[in-house]
Amino acid sequence: xxxxxxxxxxxxxxxxxxxxxxxxxxxxxxxxxxxxxxxxxxxxxxxxxxxxxxxxxxxxxxxxxxxxxxxxxxxxxxxxxxxxxxxxxxxxxxxxxxxxxxxxxxxxxxxxxxxxxxxxxxxxxxxxxxxxxxxxxxxxxxxxxxxxxxxxxxxxxxxxxxxxxxxxxxxxxxxxxxxxxxxxxxxxxxxxxxxxxxxxxxxxxxxxxxxxxxxxxxxxxxxxxxxxxxxxxxxxxxxxxxxxxxxxxxxxxxxxxxxxxxxxxxxxxxxxxxxxxxxxxxxxxxxxxxxxxxxxxxxxxxxxxxxxxxxxxxxxxxxxxxxxxxxxxxxxxxxxxxxxxxxxxxxxxxxxxxxxxxxxxxxxxxxxxxxxxxxxxxxxxxxxxxxxxxxxxx
Amino acid sequence: xxxxxxxxxxxxxxxxxxxxxxxxxxxxxxxxxxxxxxxxxxxxxxxxxxxxxxxxxxxxxxxxxxxxxxxxxxxxxxxxxxxxxxxxxxxxxxxxxxxxxxxxxxxxxxxxxxxxxxxxxxxxxxxxxxxxxxxxxxxxxxxxxxxxxxxxxxxxxxxxxxxxxxxxxxxxxxxxxxxxxxxxxxxxxxxxxxxxxxxxxxxxxxxxxxxxxxxxxxxxxxxxxxxxxxxxxxxxxxxxxxxxxxxxxxxxxxxxxxxxxxxxxxxxxxxxxxxxxxxxxxxxxxxxxxxxxxxxxxxxxxxxxxxxxxxxxxxxxxxxxxxxxxxxxxxxxxxxxxxxxxxxxxxxxxxxxxxxxxxxxxxxxxxxxxxxxxxxxxxxxxxxxxxxxxxxxx
Numbered sequence: 001x002x003x004x005x006x007x008x009x010x011x012x013x014x015x016x017x018x019x020x021x022x023x024x025x026x027x028x029x030x031x032x033x034x035x036x037x038x039x040x041x042x043x044x045x046x047x048x049x050x051x052x053x054x055x056x057x058x059x060x061x062x063x064x065x066x067x068x069x070x071x072x073x074x075x076x077x078x079x080x081x082x083x084x085x086x087x088x089x090x091x092x093x094x095x096x097x098x099x100x101x102x103x104x105x106x107x108x109x110x111x112x113x114x115x116x117x118x119x120x121x122x123x124x125x126x127x128x129x130x131x132x133x134x135x136x137x138x139x140x141x142x143x144x145x146x147x148x149x150x151x152x153x154x155x156x157x158x159x160x161x162x163x164x165x166x167x168x169x170x171x172x173x174x175x176x177x178x179x180x181x182x183x184x185x186x187x188x189x190x191x192x193x194x195x196x197x198x199x200x201x202x203x204x205x206x207x208x209x210x211x212x213x214x215x216x217x218x219x220x221x222x223x224x225x226x227x228x229x230x231x232x233x234x235x236x237x238x239x240x241x242x243x244x245x246x247x248x249x250x251x252x253x254x255x256x257x258x259x260x261x262x263x264x265x266x267x268x269x270x271x272x273x274x275x276x277x278x279x280x281x282x283x284x285x286x287x288x289x290x291x292x293x294x295x296x297x298x299x300x301x302x303x304x305x306x307x308x309x310x311x312x313x314x315x316x317x318x319x320x321x322x323x324x325x326x327x328x329x330x331x332x333x334x335x336x337x338x339x340x341x342x343x344x345x346x347x348x349x350x351x352x353x354x355x356x357x358x359x360x361x362x363x364x365x366x367x368x369x370x371x372x373x374x375x376x377x378x379x380x381x382x383x384x385x386x387x388x389x390x391x392x393x394x
Numbered sequence: 395x396x397x398x399x400x401x402x403x404x405x406x407x408x409x410x411x412x413x414x415x416x417x418x419x420x421x422x423x424x425x426x427x428x429x430x431x432x433x434x435x436x437x438x439x440x441x442x443x444x445x446x447x448x449x450x451x452x453x454x455x456x457x458x459x460x461x462x463x464x465x466x467x468x469x470x471x472x473x474x475x476x477x478x479x480x481x482x483x484x485x486x487x488x489x490x491x492x493x494x495x496x497x498x499x500x501x502x503x504x505x506x507x508x509x510x511x512x513x514x515x516x517x518x519x520x521x522x523x524x525x526x527x528x529x530x531x532x533x534x535x536x537x538x539x540x541x542x543x544x545x546x547x548x549x550x551x552x553x554x555x556x557x558x559x560x561x562x563x564x565x566x567x568x569x570x571x572x573x574x575x576x577x578x579x580x581x582x583x584x585x586x587x588x589x590x591x592x593x594x595x596x597x598x599x600x601x602x603x604x605x606x607x608x609x610x611x612x613x614x615x616x617x618x619x620x621x622x623x624x625x626x627x628x629x630x631x632x633x634x635x636x637x638x639x640x641x642x643x644x645x646x647x648x649x650x651x652x653x654x655x656x657x658x659x660x661x662x663x664x665x666x667x668x669x670x671x672x673x674x675x676x677x678x679x680x681x682x683x684x685x686x687x688x689x690x691x692x693x694x695x696x697x698x699x700x701x702x703x704x705x706x707x708x709x710x711x712x713x714x715x716x717x718x719x720x721x722x723x724x725x726x727x728x729x730x731x732x733x734x735x736x737x738x739x740x741x742x743x744x745x746x747x748x749x750x751x752x753x754x755x756x757x758x759x760x761x762x763x764x765x766x767x768x769x770x771x772x773x774x775x776x777x778x779x780x781x782x783x784x785x786x787x788x
Contacts, residue, residue, distance in 0.1 A: 020460070033458070041456045043448045050444050054437045062435045062609035064427070066414070097491060101635035126636060133633035215456035217640030239527035241495035242520060245639050246611030 015327050018315050022324035029357035031325045034156070034299050035348035037275075040268060041215045042259070049254035053247065061250035067238040069095025069222075070246070073253040077208070077222050085198035086206070086224075094223045094233055095244040098216070099182045099209035100126045102223035103149075105236045106178045106205035109229050110147045111136050118145040122302070122331040122341070124156045124180060131333070138333025147176040152196050153184035157331050157343040158302045159295025161187065171200060176226075181208045185265045187297035188273035202226050210252055212299070213265060218248040269297070275346040275354065276301065282358035283344070287365060299347035300326075304339055307369045311337045317368050323360035409721050412709050416718035423751035425719045428550070428693050429742035431669075434662060435609045436653070443648035447641065455644035461632040463489025463616075464640070467647040471602070471616050480592035480600070480618075488617045488627055489638040492610070493576045493603035494520045496617035497543075499630045500572045500599035503623050504541045505530050512539035516696070516725040516735070518550045518574060525727070532727025541570040546590050547578030551725050551737040552696045553689025555581065565594060570620075575602045579659045581691035582667035596620050604646055606693070607659060612642040663691070669740040669748065670695065676752035677738075681759060693741035694720075698733055701763045705731045711762045717754035 013021070022028040053061035068074070074093040081088045096102040103126065111117060113135035119127065120141065127149055131138055139145050148170055152162040162170070170177065177196060184192035197206040209221035225233040237243075255261070279301055283292055289306035305314070311327040318324060328341025349357055407415070416422040447455035462468070468487040475482045490496040497520065505511060507529035513521065514535065521543055525532055533539050542564055546556040556564070564571065571590060578586035591600040603615035619627040631637075649655070673695055677686055683700035699708070705721040712718060722735025743751055 035458050038452045038454075038457055041448075041453050043453055043456075046456070047445060047448055051441060054435075054441055058432045059435050059437060059609075060432075060611075062437075062440070062611040063432055064429050064605075064610045097635040097639070100633075104634050126633075129629070129633040133629055211458075215453075216458045217454075217456040217644075219635065219637075219639045235523070235527055239494075239520075239523040240498050240634060241491040241613065243613075245491070245613045245642060248639060248641060250611075 013316070015312060015315060015330065018312075018319050019324060019326075022319045027322055028319060029323045029349055029353050029360060031323065031342075031344040031346070031349060031357060031361070033326065033348065034343075034345050036212055036216060036299070037271065037348055040271060042255070042264070045255055045259055046215075046251055049251045049258070050247075052254055053250040061247045063246060065243050065246040065249070067234055067243045069093070069244045070249045070253055073220075073249050073256070074222075076253065076256045081195070081197065081206070081224070084192055085194040086201075088197070088224055092224055092227065092230065094225065094230070094237060095249055096221045096223050096237065097219045097241070097244060098211055098221040099180065099207050100130075100221070101237075101240070102205075102207040102209075102221050103127060103178060103180065104130050105223055105233050105240075106207065106225065107131075107134060107136065107147075108236055109225070109232055110176050110178075110205070115146040116143065118143060118148040118175075119333060120151075120155060120158075122157055122328070123149065123333070124151070124182075125330045127180070128331075128333055141170070145175065147178060148173065149178045149180065150196070151180045151183070153181050153192055154187055154297045156180075156183060156298060157300055157326070158293050159183075159298040159300060160293075161193070161296055167196065171196070171203075174203070176203050176205065178205045178207060181206060182212055183298045184208070185213050186269060186272060186299070188269055188276065189296065191262075191265070197224060202228070205229070213261075213268060214252060214255065218252060219245060220248050220252045272297070272299065272347060275349070275351055278351065278354045279344060279346040279358065282355045286358045286362035300343045300345040302328075302341065302343055304341050305365060305369070308338055308340050309368050311340055311342075314340070314342075314364065314368055318361055318364040321360040321364040321367075323357050323364065325361070407710070409706060409709060409724065412706075412713050413718060413720075416713045421716055422713060423717045423743055423747050423754060425717065425736075425738040425740070425743060425751060425755070427720065427742065428737075428739050430606055430610060430693070431665065431742055434665060436649070436658070439649060439653055440609075440645055443645045443652070444641075446648055447644040455641045457640060459637045459640040459643070461628055461637045463487070463638045464643045464647055466651070467614075467643050468616075470647065470650045475589070475591065475600070475602075475618070478586055478592065479588040480595075482591070482618055486618055486621065486624065488619065488624070488631060489643055490615045490617050490631065491613045491635070491638060492605055492615040493574065493601045494524075494615070495631075495634070496599075496601040496603075496615050497521060497572060497574065498524050499617055499627050499634075500601065500619065501525075501528060501530065501541075502630050503619070503626055504570050504572075504599070509540040510537065512537060512542040512569075513727060514545075514549060514552075516551055516722070517543065517727070518545070518576075519724045521574070522725075522727055535564070539569065541572060542567065543572045543574065544590070545574045545577070547575050547586055548581055548691045550574075550577060550692060551694055551720070552687050553577075553692040553694060554687075555587070555690055561590065565590070565597075568597070570597050570599065572599045572601060575600060576606055577692045578602070579607050580663060580666060580693070582663055582670065583690065585656075585659070591618060596622070599623070607655075607662060608646060608649065612646060613639060614642050614646045666691070666693065666741060669743070669745055672745065672748045673738060673740040673752065676749045680752045680756035694737045694739040696735065696737055698735050699759060699763070702732055702734050703762050705734055705736075708734070708736075708758065708762055712755055712758040715754040715758040715761075717751050717758065719755070 074090040078088045078090045116137045116139040118141040197204045206224040291304040293302040326343040468484040472482045472484045510531045510533040512535040591598045600618040685698040687696040720737040
């Protein structure tokens with residue numbers, strides 16, 4: 001199905017070009033990208049942390065550091081994991097440049113080029129980037145694979161936790177597991193639960209980050225590898241870039257020491273929960289035929305539009321209307337563009353602009369999909385408990 | 395030759411253990427590590443930059459960014475390279491986590507496991523770390539190699555620039571060249587010269603950093619790959635850790651925009667030049683039989699003691715005496731401990747403690763090496779121009 005608009009330019013822009021164009025235009029309401037809300041960045045506290053850091057004798061925050069990261073920060077990370085049931089010592093924690101580097105190091109240790117890694121049908125695009133760069137293959141979780149890449153606490157893009165049965169099934173495979181815990185603190189209904197790490201130290205590479213709960217620009221994440229892989233992980237970190245950012249680590253360490261981080265997380269959960277509810281409501285009103293996967297937490301809502309259309313056409317049309325999103329193929333190991341799906345992130349959109357964003361999206365969709373997707377229909381009287389549009393298509 | 399002190403512990407500590415122990419003890423005068431002087435960290439200007447960054451609307455300094463780095467920073471890097479004769483556009487610059495990541499990405503693109511890379515007989519240990527991690531082999535520059543790793547502006551550990559003949563010879567190999575420019579701004583006698591990049595865009599991967607001239611804790615470096623490798627370098631950067639640190643980039647960009655960076659570099663060159671002279675003088679007085687390679691710039695002096703002794707014994711003895719250094723084997727691709735050599739960094743030692751550090755080193759050496767290295771001898775009346783102890787052993 002082609003656009004009915006004037007003919008497109010000779011080489012149509014790809015998704016990233018469209019997303020960059022959208023991101024550079026403040027008039028575009030950006031449901032793409034998975035960015036945390038900048039209004040929640042604790043600017044004053046971070047400034048205080050910075051000032052304390054550079055005023056210390058020798059300004060160690062500005063100097064070289066050891067490859068494993070700051071001891072005080074590793075101690076705080078270990079303590080937070082211990083409170084969730086995982087007996088981790090500070091010396092078992094390796095600070096990394098965000099969760100992405102932790103993931104890249106784990107995959108480097110576990111997989112040679114050509115290896116298959118079990119993932120959800122839709123998964124974190126950063127993981128797929130590492131697969132592509134290293135010649136790894138995304139495969140179904142129950143297939144013949146070298147390792148599993150899981151988000152047990154809360155998945156991206158769908159925003160669901162793994163239940164006990166799914167966890168037991170994954171552990172029963174007796175395979176190495178990369179546990180991506182990035183969104184664990186952002187479950188709307190309660191604190192982060194027990195990580196897989198707590199029950200399987202020998203097989204689990206636990207990956208965490210402060211990007212979602214503090215701010216991503218600091219790039220502070222961490223890896224807890226199985227003890228026997230610790231030395232190798234450290235060697236990879238050192239050879240990759242010597243050490244994690246000293247300044248950013250010092251700021252995070254100071255922040256955790258001076259602020260009530262748990263209170264902050266409660267505030268974040270409420271804020272994102274409220275925005276997710278607002279986005280869901282607008283979607284059900286404006287695009288009632290779409291199949292919507294109601295999330296348990298996180299930054300986004302995963303949706304299936306009610307007809308198949310080329311996703312790049314939809315994205316281009318959406319950007320024309322002043323709204324953007326993440327096309328579903330980004331999250332699929334094989335890059336499949338069907339079934340048509342979109343990830344809509346409420347996280348970095350002003351609360352007051354969410355409804356307008358969805359209206360623009362609905363307009364773009366109606367212009368692309370035509371009569372079959374024409375107008376809003378009345379919201380069902382009762383959406384029922386739990387997922388409104390369950391069962392999911394897949 | 396064994397220590398004459400009480401018997402050592404069952405498992406003698408390795409070099410890194412000794413160096414970490416030394417670094418943690420403020421009583422030890424640390425000639426090891428290659429750290430810049432913290433007294434020159436521009437704390438006030440960096441604080442002003444931080445405050446400006448977090449006060450901007452949306453606090454983009456704390457948010458996610460694009461994998462290639464901030465456009466404003468890339469523009470400033472390109473401009474500085476253009477002034478040295480290399481016609482580089484901002485979009486050809488990739489910001490990295492320090493020079494180390496730039497180097498790791500270049501090697502990732504150029505070399506498969508097993509490949510041989512041509513290096514100086516003594517070279518940057520971070521490069522050797524990447525070789526080890528990736529299964530590459532350090533080989534002589536004139537051997538059969540896949541690529542050359544060079545420090546044309548100023549080498550580490552020796553602190554010499556490549557002359558025109560050496561540059562011409564390297565280029566005549568028509569091999570890919572990784573040009574490590576980390577110390578280029580720290581030549582005692584004048585500004586950084588023309589990089590190899592200026593004359594060979596198709597073959598040179600240019601690696602630079604602000605770690606030596608601003609501060610290392612920010613971890614801001616850069617890579618200018620040959621244009622045809624740009625997309626691949628960017629993919630590796632993205633898969634490794636998504637993007638460079640936004641906060642650190644914003645601070646460096648702001649610093650370059652608000653401060654006279656060239657004036658700062660002149661100040662650094664004078665400061666380190668003065669300290670190098672002080673270290674050289676103390677070495678010639680206290681350890682007159684050592685062979686000393688007088689550097690043209692940088693943070694360190696490379697020396698050959700006058701007798702062969704196990705370097706770990708010497709390091710352990712030195713730490714006992716309250717002084718540390720980098721053992722020569724760190725800088726050798728094959729890890730050879732002979733000929734015995736040490737790198738002494740004046741950079742992060744208080745000026746007033748340099749003489750005392752060398753006295754301790756001389757004591758440690760005399761205790762280890764015995765009569766052949768006994769006392770200071772009178773300094774020769776005139777050291778002559780240029781290198782005092784030329785010709786070098788190798």
